[in-house]
Amino acid sequence: MKIKCIIVDDEVHARKVLEKFISDIPHLKLVKSCKNALEAMQVLNNQDIDAMFLDINMPKVTGLSFLENLRHPPAVVITTAYREYAVEAFDLDVIDYLHKPIPFPRFLKAISKIEEKLKSKTEQTLISSTLDTNRQEEFIFIKADKKTIKLNFDDIVYIEGLGDYIKIHVKKKTIISKLTIKKMEELLPSDIFPRIHKSFIISLKNIVAIEGNQIEIGDTKIPIGQIYRKSFMDIINSFLKK
Template identity: 75%
Template sequence: MKINCIIVDDEIHARKILEKYITDIPHVKLIKSCKNALEAMEILRTQTIDAMFLDINMPKLTGLNFLESLKNPPIVVITTAYREYAVDAYELDVIDYLHKPIPFPRFIKAISKIEEKLQIRNNHPLVTQEKTEYTAQNFIFIKADKKTIKLNFEDIKYIEGLGDYIKIHTKSKIIISKLTIKKMVDLLPENRFPRVHKSFIISLDLIDSIEGNQIQIQEQKIPIGQIYRQSFIDLINTFLKK
């Protein structure tokens, strides 16, 4: 899932920090770094923006006043040196409130919240062209244990996220790779490998049963996360209707 975003902040140092953070995350694209709300308004009018990192104290038009003026705002993360505006900001339905100076791990958490919000908004992650190509091939290549390993889709039972690593449970072995679970979402065909929890992707082909908020795949029970539940149910229902 690609995230198109803008920065709106009158402080050049603050913009530079956020610009660096964004360039370090491959699936997040910075469309524009704006020094005021009026500049951002023009970008929002002409381009599709998923998320906006918005400062509060700016000349001419404050961040909160700017946000109040938008009929259909993107997902908003407030970035500010002032804590006292948090209540007002959340009343405007911002998804996160980052206090400057912003540590990179805290910024990553905000990105995760944006991704979850976009998934809910779209019902499920978008299927990219890359996924379509892999679907036709029925395999991908990944790096693991200092080797390049061919991973056949039919062998995957489920994938477990472990921070910056993943544990791939196959029919014959477990593979640990330095990939994030979000990267695997991008690599695998979503119609065969839905993400059902922040820490789990499962093989639709190998589900034995579904009961309540749990999926049974052989001996393993896998939880269904709340924000992924509806998209997973919708996917299952497409088969029930056939």
């Protein structure tokens, strides 16, 4: 099975280099080489893309602004001439950060990371699909502490993203699991566990109060991210109308 890729870069030479690299790897398929974020958005809206090679410094919409506003991005590898955005990029869960000019061996290393990510995603999807056949069960299974743990929905208070890991705050303890917050968002029903920030998913039933751009859950205050606010408030308003 081929990994479907897109390139997003306003520089012709940079696109040509990545196009050649992709063509040299048999299990990669270049779906589209885009010169800006708007072209890339059209592709992402119409096709399932596995990986995106994304430049940062582009006109109109920067790569990081584009990525920040994608609700369900593919695996993303940043390709840039700038080193100073690495921390911000990894906060957005990118797979790798490649500095131009990109050596082919370094590109191969990024591909290995993508393959590992997609493999993990497939395994979690299989678990999720199994549970979907019996969705009346209000729990999922996750891997943590070298065990497979049954996680009851009623026990989840909120979930905090820590890069490639998550911290699941349940009643009386926390669980650390090697899952991204994006993957956990896919595993949980969004009408019960909405994502309210790039780093937080919360349990609706455990909300104490909402004030401004913050949510109170017990003694903890959690910020509401700007791009998640509307969808979250739509859920809250649906309760107010009942």
